[in-house]
Amino acid sequence: MTQKIIPGGFEGRAVAGKSPEELETRSQEYHEDVEAVKDAILRQLAAGTDIGELIYNGMLEAQREVAEGYNVLDNRPGSWEAAGLEHLMRNIHTQLAAEKAMTDSPRQPQEDAGSAKTPEQSEELRQAWAELTEAAQAAGVNGLQACTRNGTAWEADPAAVRFIAATIRGIEDRAPES
Structure with a gap:
């Protein structure tokens, strides 16, 4: 079984005790990831892809890698950005639950x-x-x-x-x- 990701939460975002080099590396990685997401969106937009579907499937696949009981939106509870994605996340959890129900064992009436x-x-x-x-x-x-x-x-x-x-x-x- 592959190791699942646990969201870093507040501790992962904390800056206290981190060196300026660590903070700069983290900031640089964040900006590189934003660029990678932007590039993927623009590439798929040019290909005629529904961007909502792209974001949904990206979040779905990411959620598959998150440890049971955690959510890809856990790092910023209450943020307006995460709040905007909550409806999408509910649909992702519904789909994952349906997949689990279909694959666990043949459904018994x-x-x-x-x-x-x-x-x-x-x-x-x-x-x-x-x-x-x-x-x-x-x-x-x-x-x-x-x-x-x-x-x-x-x-x-x-x-x-x-x-x-x-x-x-x-x-x-x-x-x-x-």
Whole structure:
């Protein structure tokens, strides 16, 4: 397992006890990093890339390298710059949670305690979930959120699970070729 980054926080920003050379090096590295980010943005802008998507994906990949329980925005809580990125960060955490849920183990449907299933019904549900998993993997889906209008558990209904699989396959079939 690779080592994860822990944000430096206040201690990392502190200047007390640092030599002028250390402070100058840190300042120079910061300005070089700003230039590198600016250059990447301008290069992708010229290529027609959605800059919001670029920033989102950069933050997403950075968050993957941050230790569990920490956030790429932890170094400046309350800063207006970080506050501007909070919504983006919430979406990143949602995506990472969905990816984790999809990769941990095949999702097991939530069954109501009071609804005993026959072996045939359990097998039908297992097959429906296998179809959904196959459709999601084929389409590159790495996250899924669904709900019903009446609050019932769609996860335990083979017809609902198959409908979602068919919807994913239908979207994949209509996707423009690149």
